[in-house]
Amino acid sequence: MALVGKAEVEIDIESSADKFYDIFRSRAHHIPNVCPEKIQGIDVHEGDWETPGSVKQWNYVLDESAESVKETVEAIDEENKTVTFNVLEGDITKHYKSFKSILQVSAKGNGGLVKWTVEYEKLKEDVPAPDKYLDFAVTVSKDIDAHLLKA
Structure with a gap:
């Protein structure tokens, strides 16, 4: 097993791809207002809300447990509406040596397509694939989509 x-x-x-991308690109501080039962808070530790290299700490609830993660914005690609996040420390690092998530948003009809990719290295072979984190990204994405449709 790898x-x-x-x-x-x-x-x-169903919401605008541009608006959805903008939330993660430069307005992540709004996410706790959109889905407070999942995301309790996001704080900037270094940099700002929209510059590569900035460091943010996310406090969230996963599987009914409070967790946190400190991540850096590794790269932003405006043309392809892509943001790459790299985990520095937190609960995820208890099971994964490295954990990178990539968000890509593209226009599709009147709405869009959100693609989450996770690249990871487990600390041990018996660590499960990070499916619960992808499921979490899906539910948060759906909450954001619903919020943007109301706005």
């Missing part, structure tokens, strides 16, 4: 892996999930959204 320790290094990659997993992906795609979600159709």
Whole structure:
């Protein structure tokens, strides 16, 4: 069994691809207001809300447990509406040596397509694939989509 892996999930959204991308690109501080039962808070530790290299700490609830993660915005690709996040520390690092998530948003009809990709390296072979994190990304993405449709 491989320790290094990659997993992906795609979600159709009804809201504007540009608006959805902008939330993760430069307005992540709004996410706790959109889905407070999942995301309790996001704080900037270094940099700002929209510059590569900035460091943010996310406090969230996963499987009814409070968790946190400190991540850096590794890269932003405006043309392809892609943001790459790299985990520095937190609960995820108890099971994964490295954990990178990539968000890509593209226009599709009147809405869009959200693609989450996770590249990871497990600390041990018996660590499960990060499916619960992808499922979490899907539910948060759906909450954001619903919020944007109301706005």
